[in-house]
Structures are given as structure tokens and as C-alpha cells.
Amino acid sequence: MAVEDSTSERVTKFMGHVKLHIPGPVAVSEKTFRAFCSPMIGHRGQGFKDLYAKIQPQLQALFCTKQLVFLSTSSAWGVMEGAIRNLVSKRVLNCMCGAFSDKWLDVSKRCGKQAEALQVPWGDPIPATLIHNETSTGVMSPLAEIAALKRKYPEVMFIVDSVSSLSATKIECDTLGIDVLLAGTQKALALPPGMAVFACSPAALVKAATMKDRGYYFDFVEFQKNAEQQMTPSTPSIGHVFALASKLEDIFNEGLDARYTRHARLAQMTRDWAARHGFTLFPQQGCESVTLTCVNNGARQGGRVVDVVKLQKLVKDQGYLIDGGYGKIKGTTFRISNMGDESEVTMNQLYAALDAAMKSL
């Protein structure tokens, strides 16, 4: 008997897990997983520099930026906290319309900043926001409109979390005047969790250089200095960088516009599934996310209400995991993700499992 499984056996077992349709982490393709398992290289050697140099222009195209895109071995929260430490001298306005934006206020306070809350009811789009796609509520805020407002205040740093939207819809970092644009890897990019990608405007880097207590691990100036030499400040998760290179190859083979259209189409298919079963949606009409659907299940008036835990179990028994709602709308909403590599075929398989589950409820 072999002591260790071969890579292909491990991949087969890995792919046999319950398929994730929660809003991150999402299913990782066999190709990505193989790249993730590439033999290790040194992070100060030419091999790594070549790898980073190869993906840099692709990342810049994805971010719609001329700035260098940085790789952080942390989940998104590392860079979200880093942005506060690098760019906020004293006060910060945290615009909140869901669980992740609510949390950012708390993080700002924990960093010792005078954080102020602009609170609107969960699920409503707001005139200024930091979170582009609120994963907890399935709301995608109108970034272009918010950016237009921000342009009137050029001294204000504009920090945008695109954790669950980057690569699923176009975000024009430079044109919109975004100072920090960041995303995690385990959502629309469909990589394993554990890495974040981000870009900073020249103004953000100038500001960061003046900040005394910005620390080291998330020092944006260090990221810039190292990225200029195709490196990261500290030892990165090299497996993630291989996986990212593989995913970027997929993304550009598909084409960015085709990828954006696919996400929009699949999200619409899930909305149609919900409507067919008598559900309404949690987000207001017109601001629904293109990467996940947050189905109303009693949080708002109207529409059908079901036992979410039972629904989840019935779907899981058929090999799929959907999410039962997040934070204060847990149970009164449920969420279905179409992020990453999903297609009409794979989403129809999920809807068939959901249809069967609905019959057994």
C-alpha cells in the first residue's frame, strides 16, 4: 500500500467534498489546486520574481490600474486593517450597510482611530460606502456614483473592499479615484483562502509614508518597495501565487467581459429560481449582487418563508452547501453563491438539488 496518495488521488478526494455554494470560500478547480501544489521555490529567487512579473500586468488589467498590485499573505481583513493603519491619521468615516461594513467600524476603533459610523438600514444602497459588495446582504453598491461624490473631496482617502466582487464585475480603480482597492482570494477568484490582493494610489502611498504607527507586516510603503523588485515584504504563501497565476490564465482565456457577463447571467438565474419558488430577495431591486443571491426568508415582509436549516440539510445530502444567512439576518435570509468557475450547467445542477429539497420541505 502506498504510504502517500499520489497528487491525482488527493485531487480526486478533494473534489469529492460537498460542493460549496456559500459566498466564500468557493469550490477550487482541479487545475487551480494542482498549481497550488507546485514544488516550492525561494521567494527571493529569480523564479519567484519571474512569476510575480508575469502576473503583474494581468493583475493590473483586472484592477484597471497602472499602479503595482500587491500580494499579501493574509486574508482580506489584514489589508482592511492595514488600510486604516496606513491611511487614517485620526478620523475615519465607516459607512455601514451590512455585517462586514459594521465590523470595519469596530476594527477602526480597535486601531485607536476616531471612527464615525454612517449607518443605514441593512440592505439599502448608500451614497458613500467602503464595501462594494456586501456579502452579508447580497447588496452591490453603486461604486461609480459614490466615486463621483468622492471626487468633490480629493483629500479624502477612498478605501474600497471588493472582497466578493473583484473579477466578477469591472472595477476601474484608477478612473474611479480609488485609493486602496482590495480583495481576498477565496471568493470570486476561486482560490483557496489565505491571500489578499490590493493596489494603492500614489496619494495613498505618499500618505502612508507619513504615518508613524503603520507597523511592518502591512506597511504599504514596504509593499511598494518590494513589488518594484517583484517581491513581497515577507515570505508569501508561494502556493497561492502559483494558483493565482493559473487562475489569471483562466480569466484571460475566458476574457474579462465574458467573465463579467457570465456572473451577471448566473446571478439572474438564481434570482429567477427564487422567484419561481415564491421567494422575494433581501436587497432592494436594482442593487443585487452579481456574485451571490441573498434570498429573503422573513427578514423583510413578503414572499415565502421556509425552514432554512432543513433546506440546507436536504441540499447538503445531495452534495451542495448553501449558506443559512449571516449575522442578524441568519435564518431570515439564505445565500446562494455563483462566484468563481460556475457555469449554467453547474448552477442548473444546484437548482435541481434545490428543487428536490423544496419538494421535501
Ligand SMILES: Cc1ncc(COP(=O)(O)O)c(C=O)c1O
Ligand atoms: C465583503 C467582505 N469583506 C471582508 C471580508 C473578510 O474576509 P476575510 O475573512 O477573508 O478576511 C469578507 C468575508 O466574507 C467579505 O465578504
